[in-house]
Amino acid sequence: MYIGRYTILGLLGRGGMGAVYKAAMPVAGRIVALKVCRPAEIMADVMGLGAVEEMFLQEAVTMAGIEHPNVASILDVDPGEPLPQGHEDMEPEELAGRTPPHFSMGYYCNNLGVLMGENYEVERPSRLLGADRSLDIAAQMLAGLDRLHYEGIVHRDVKPFNVMLADRDNGRDRVKLIDFGLSRLRGEPTKGHKSMVVGSPYYTAPEQEADPDKADARADCYSVGVTLFRMLTGRLPDQGGAGRTVSDLHPDLDQRWDAFFQTALAPDPDKRFAHARAMLDGLGDLADHWRAHRDSVCSFFDEETVPRRKQDWKPRSEPLKTGTRTAQQTFGLDELWRPKQYGCGGFEDKNNGTVLDSCTGLLWEQGGSRFALSRHKAEAHVRRLNRNRLGGRTDWRLPTVEELCTLFTGASEPGRFCIESVFDPHKARLWSADTKSYTAAWYADAELGFIWWQDTTCRFHARAVAG
Structure with a gap:
């Protein structure tokens, strides 16, 4: 599917004024967010399609005129094909083949x-x-x-x-x-109807x-x-x-x-x-x-307040595929996507680039990938560890969600407690081996202690596990 010059890769979201797609730019293939003016029918009826498109292009002009590190940048604007004469009396299906106004901006995961x-x-x-x-x-x-x-x-x-x-x-x-x-x-x-909520x-x-x-x-x-x-x-x-x-x-x-x-x-x-x-x-x-x-x-963390797994519990090591409807139950997460039970936290620095979890017997890569990587490149990072025999091991792999949850402290708020981690706190978002779909996978935010999913083209760190 194409809109203008862009290859559409998936829908990111919809709003009253249109839809936002994940798309690829022509030739270079750079991933962008493409905002397309396809207003909800009620909005087009109340305001008129021409007025909505004028507002839409004004948004693009507004954003394109601002250059600041904390304001998203516009990469390209296309006004689309002109509205045909008499479009006010046309059905939406009659305008379906027309290229609507659209603009592209940076894609943020x-x-x-x-x-x-x-x-x-x-x-x-x-x-x-x-x-x-x-x-x-x-x-x-x-x-x-x-x-x-x-x-x-x-x-x-x-x-x-x-x-x-x-x-x-x-x-x-x-x-x-x-x-x-x-x-x-x-x-x-x-612009718009007096009753329009802003x-x-x-x-x-x-x-x-x-x-x-x-x-x-x-x-x-x-x-x-x-x-x-x-x-x-x-x-x-x-x-x-x-x-x-x-x-x-x-x-x-x-x-x-x-x-x-x-x-x-x-x-x-x-x-x-x-x-x-x-x-x-x-x-x-x-x-x-x-x-x-x-x-x-800064206070010392009361370990007794955190629900812990039994000492002999072993997290699942085989990857699985699950969607958002079943993930909380499958992974054992609460309504904020945090573990209902945590590992026992017995981490020991082995002084060779690895950390041993004495409770589960898992051996962790201490540093993790130097850079945030796409999911595909995270898998390549693991293969590199095996070639280099980190810690004398060749069985390194991406961890499952259950294994990643053992890295969480159980603290409800980052920074409030005097916790010194043996892992790099700047590499908190970590890819898991578990997938949501062919193009999306689950990841952990080890700092905030929750699980969520993202497109596999997004960049997070890899921290491999063995055992």
Whole structure:
């Protein structure tokens, strides 16, 4: 299947304005995300297809005009074939053969929504990311928004699934803001029907919900505040009891954090941070306070609180294929895709590039692959270990999900406990031997302690196991 010059490799997602596909560029074959204007029928009926396509191309123009490390870059824009005269009276099937407007941008495997474990039931608890990572991600979000606000652009749909995470650099995710379909220039009225909802529930500022045209930079700051609150607590603001503060919900965060969120989440925009730069400055002060305070709150991990496997338990070593509907039961995971039971954690550094798990008898590659690799290249990495006889062994292989779960500490929040790992913490996302489909496989995030799947063209590290 082709759209314009692009080979379509799969559907990534759909929205009111169109669909996003994984695609390959012509000649070079580079993998990209291709956004195609194929609006939902109700949106086309209410606004008119011509107006929707105008909004769609405006998104491409908006993104293409911004160059910033934390804003996704546009690679190519194609306005598609002109709408035929009288298209308003045509059925959708009559326009099916026409090439619609589309644009390509970088393809990123991860996003903040996946990292947090958020799903369509947004009000359900999500994973805690830890203060250090949460502060870093929020700072990058604000840096990207600061660039937009400088140009007079209000995003109006800041939420975890619109925050892509590019390949990690020394353990640090690089934020890329996407989805500018609802953005507008300062002073520009919202295109579309008066009743059209702009933004996403729970993340949208009160004044934007009441009147999208009143949304300014402070509305985007509010959305970042909601996202940061959730990264720290696993909850939406006010969830679990009206007016509960972040210090009520997190034992290591004090009144300085409460004061920050009182400003960031103020219902009255006049009492909020005036723009992203002001909020970024406030976040920097909070980060300085946290770093000075962090060592005193680092506590020793209570192993007794973690459900452990029996000493004689052996994890499955044979790879299997399972889909998302059955994976949690098959792998023994909870609703946030974390193990219901953990290994006993008896790791011993053998001082030859390997680590022995005395509980399971498994021998692990200590360093892992030097670089993040596609799944295919991760398998090549394992073959290289066998050729080189790491630790005197030739039976190295990719681990199963059950085996990878034995690497998890059982801590519910990264960075909160004084845990020294024998493994490189910067190589946390690890390919497994288990597959979801012909083109997707399961991986582990050893830092946050969860299992998920990704396209095999994505790049994660390999950490081989033997035994």
